[in-house]
Amino acid sequence: MARRSDKRERLIAAGCEVLYEQGLRGTSLADIAERAGVPLGNVYYYFKTKEDLARAVIAQRRLNIEARSADIEATIADPRERLREFIRRAGEARTQVATYGCPYGTIAQELGKTEGVLATEAGDLLRVQRDWVAAQYEALGLPCDEAKIRAIELLAAMQGTSLLTHTFCDASIMKREFERLDRRIAAQSLQ
Amino acid sequence: MARRSDKRERLIAAGCEVLYEQGLRGTSLADIAERAGVPLGNVYYYFKTKEDLARAVIAQRRLNIEARSADIEATIADPRERLREFIRRAGEARTQVATYGCPYGTIAQELGKTEGVLATEAGDLLRVQRDWVAAQYEALGLPCDEAKIRAIELLAAMQGTSLLTHTFCDASIMKREFERLDRRIAAQSLQ
DNA sequence: GTCTATACATGGATAGAC
DNA sequence: GTCTATCCATGTATAGAC
Known part of the structure; x- marks a missing residue:
């Protein structure tokens, strides 16, 4: 002990x-x-086992995600600016992403194929991000359903860009696309 | 022999x-x-080796992709309608994607991490799709650079959607997002 | 609590009979 | 060309001394 x-x-x-x-x-x-x-x-x-260690690693990653969200919430009040900061921070990792892919997406994808138990916990790494993004859209006045849809749309763009950045080993893809996403959020009207 | x-x-x-x-x-x-x-x-x-067999599998997948592109080109003349058909056909696999992910994206991601030799050939599965999509955008009048950027943007949306569809085991995500992509292409003005 | 040695299972690859 | 038996490396996990 x-x-x-x-x-x-x-x-x-x-x-x-x-x-x-x-x-x-x-x-x-x-x-x-x-x-x-x-x-x-x-x-x-x-x-006790390798799976046990993997579970601890995933839990740690999840803590990191939640800490980042909490930090953004603590320092930025406007939900729209929070989303932009979320995108900006994720985009900073583009060099790493070009080499190894997105730390969350790649593990969710690998474990989602076969590892029944770990799959859920790895999937939660994306689930918590979706929920946080959706909460920001709700705060911007969107109804719950629509906020969730927009959150998935944003995360999908980020994940897909990360995947291509990794596959093509080209960080400039991520730089350009994340800047585009940032501009889209900044300009987006939410009726 | x-x-x-x-x-x-x-x-x-x-x-x-x-x-x-x-x-x-x-x-x-x-x-x-x-x-x-x-x-x-x-x-x-x-x-001769496991890697050899894997290489043959990837080559087969590539042939399938090229056959699909050739089929679309043979039956549809308008580049915009070709892109819509491309999206529609990919979207048909959504039930499988919900269970195992995108057949091209998941293998590119897994092999891209460590398998130096196979990584390139797996990456080609996405590269040939990017090039084909870019060629359609060029045929629509976009300059080469811009066409390539749009192609990456479209593929990123498809790949990211597939990843979330898989992670959340929810084919309805892919149905909704691919329909959105289809509508976007249909309406998109290309200045 | 720490670390070495090792048991045991899996899986890639080969030998060699047919 | 085909298939069984087996070699050997790797990797998870445990035993047991310290």
Whole structure:
């Protein structure tokens, strides 16, 4: 119970990186242990199984997403400006995205194919973003249904752009398209 | 040389299915052999390695894409109507997409992360579609650069929608968004 | 709590009989 | 050309000393 070391945290942080870079099926526990500077056998003191570690990594990613949303909410009052900031921040990762894809979309896609249990939790990474975006559209006066539709439309544009940015290894695609999305939000009339 | 059986074709067809359903890393050669009704050891008579078989599967997918484009070109003369037909046909797969994702986007994403050699060939599945769509926009009078940008914008919307359709296991997302894309193309003025 | 050594399962690939 | 048996590497997981 009383743990003095930070190995668990290091393993999760290393897992975040390596799972993002190589996917779940493409990474061994030895990969993660090595990146974290922890001997392989010791991993099992902190996590019962590989799936367990993956779950912790996904939970951490989710915390990051929620922290970002909370930060935007705390610093920006206007829902429209919040959405623009959301797009702007996501767009900053374009170099990474060109190399490894979107950290949320790629894991949701990989785990959605086969991993029944993890699929839901990985999918939640996109679900919480959809819900947050929809909440901003609602705050702008759209009815609930319509807000949700617009949220999906925006996220789809972001995810699809990330996928092509990754596939074509070209960060300029993401720069251009995210700027377009930003302008669209800024100009959009919401009847 | 003179082969009487169709085992090679059966292996490729089975590979198309299983790789789509489970991803490359999630499928063993035994899975493919079983689906094709071929004993495991016999696979190696037709394909030197697993990567070799994967390459043949990707090449087959590419042929399918090119056949579809050729068919649309042969039956529809107006570039705008060709794009609408392209969207309509892709949208027909929405039930499958809800279960396994886009057959082209998911493989490009998975292989793009780590498989250096296969990554390019999988990426070509999206590249040829981008080029074909761009050619239609050019035929509509757009300059080459602008046509390419519009093509990426359209494919990004399709891919992102497919990803969310898959993640949320909800084919109605794809139905609604693809109809929206179709309407947008139909109405779009191209100055 | 930590780490080495190792058990055990899976899966790619090959040998060699037919 | 076909198929069985098997080799061997990798990777998850555990045993047990410290």
